[in-house]
Amino acid sequence: MQHRAQEATIPSAVAALMPRAKEELAELVAFRSVADPALYPPSESLAAAEWIAAALRAEGFAEVELLETPDGTTSVYGHLPGPEGAPTVLLYAHHDVQPPLDEAAWTSPPFTLTERDGRWYGRGAADCKGGVLMHLLALRALRECGGVPVGVKVIVEGSEEQGTGGLERYAEAHPGLLAADAVVIGDAGNFRAGQPTVTASLRGMAMVRVRVDTLAGNLHSGAFGGAAPDALAALIRMLDSLRSEDGSTRIDGLAADGVWEGTPYPEEMFREDAKVLDGVGLIGTGTIADRLWARPAVTVLGIDCPPVVGATPSVQARAEALVSMRVPPGMDAGAASGLLAAHLESHAPWGARVEVRATGEGQPFHADTASPAYASMAAAMREAYDGTEMAVMGQGGSIPLANTLGTLYPAAEILLIGLNEPAAQIHAVDESLSPDELSRMAVAEALFLRRYAATAGV
Missing domain, CATH: 3.30.70.360 (Alpha-Beta Plaits)
Incomplete structure (x- = not known):
């Protein structure tokens, strides 16, 4: 009964933490952390990494390091030991962002978090500085509701958008560093706002x-x-x-000629999500899901x-x-x-x-959705989203580290979640984040960590 009472307080704890999360996301978005020295000085990316390191230290992480990876960028690593016998969960996000493209085309400045029509606009707000805040919110809510029940490792990459492989090569050279029983990659997104989703495959x-x-x-x-x-x-x-x-x-x-066997993506829904102009045809053959996730x-x-x-x-x-x-x-x-x-x-x-x-x-990635961690996540998402069942989909984008982790730790259960639902317009002008999605996904992650610990008998 005590466990159920603690779970019931997690949504309210996250809700109370949201104003602080908005302030912190504004600070993170202000760093022009594009990992391309031809566009922005490396000091911007380093400042973002240092901000995240300071946040982890403030949360009681016993070990926090700035990792200089072989591609010349900086990732952030933190370790928070868990209770005796508890499993270890690795939480992933990245602090580098895509260039803002035409800054004059943005409705509000790309590196200034701006609230408009119930969304928070800014480059990296959803992809993936919002993912950093999602992890922090989940951990803070657990601390306020009885404590973090698992060992936690956090890795926040500094060059995911560039695809230069720095963190992958670092992980391969230090194979014990990111070892975990489960991995939650916070750089995917829901099929659409309000529909909790895990991503089972990545191109x-x-x-x-x-x-x-x-x-x-x-x-x-x-x-x-x-x-x-x-x-x-x-x-x-x-x-x-x-x-x-x-x-x-x-x-x-x-x-x-690949074929997607999972959740379909209706063509009319895709046209709306992609903002295809009237009268313009789509390209390719096969279903939309085939074209996006299997080819x-x-x-x-x-x-x-x-x-x-x-x-x-x-x-x-x-x-x-x-x-x-x-x-x-x-x-x-x-x-x-x-x-x-x-x-x-x-x-x-x-x-x-x-x-x-x-x-x-x-490299591409495919997850085992029949693992116990997926059952825990399905239950957590169902609760966080008021009974809505978890969807399983593919993603056309790439997260190179996912395959590296799967190769290094074949027994680890890897789950991909995040804030990149279609309205977020990641990589485009006017990228934005739904604060409701941030709140619900943080609740889901916190509940998942609770449930995952329970499966290990903690």
Whole structure:
């Protein structure tokens, strides 16, 4: 009876902590922690890491470290020992964020947390600084309601968005550091607001940079156009070869016919979530879930070429592009990256010189949803969401560390939850967080930790 009484206080404890959480999230969002020194100084990311380290120390973590990872970024590690015989749970989030894109396009400044229409706007609010606060809220609520019943490790990554693999390589070099009985990765999200969800699979990622050279230097398009090989035109042809007529990803030697067996994603719902313009068709074949969660998908992220404003009448001597490919479970990201590079090289027209360089890679991930931890999470989410049953879905995005942890600790149960529901618009202009989702997910995580400890007899 005492255990039930303590559980009943967790929602009220989280509710009382929410004003503090908003203030802290505003402080975290203010750090321009884009892990790309070409855009923002590394001191911004380091300041975010130091803020998180200080927060963990304030929560009584006996061991807190700033980890300098091989890619030159900083992750935060903390360990809070649990009761004798209690299982250990690793909580994951990341403090680096995507660039804000066009800051002028934001309704409010991207690095200033702003409340509007019941949501909190700011870069990283949901992905994934809100995940840091979700973990802190859950732990604080448990402390106010009888104590944290498990041993807790926290790891907050500093370069997840860049895909440069620093934390993965650090974990592989220190295999005991992140060992745990269960892992809660707070970087996924609900199928939609109000529908508690765990993510059972993640596509991996292969990113390459392709450069095309055709001339010693730019030429006047009037004097030389029509005979001189245009590097930009060659690159456009190469990039276009990555898609079939229906828009499906087409890479020589790469299978693209996977089928998703889990929760479906209705097309009309996807069109609304993706904000597809009226009259514009979707790309690819198969169900929406097949295309998002079971098949590779290539995206051209950027092209280096003259902007329209200020362009001169020139035949371009060189052009460059950054290409990303999402890799479904069952496919090796390294092999897929090699096939992508080979495809681009083989489709270069006019004998153009091509250089393809891999710049990022992360393996796909698939979870065992029949494990005891998933049963504990289902019960916790049902309670936190007033009886709504937990959904299980895939995610097209990548969290490279998930596969690394699964390989290092094959007995660990890995669960992916978070705040990235469709309205959050992560990676886009006007990213936002639903405070109601933050509150409910923190309650769910706290209840999960209670229930998971109980399964171990603590």
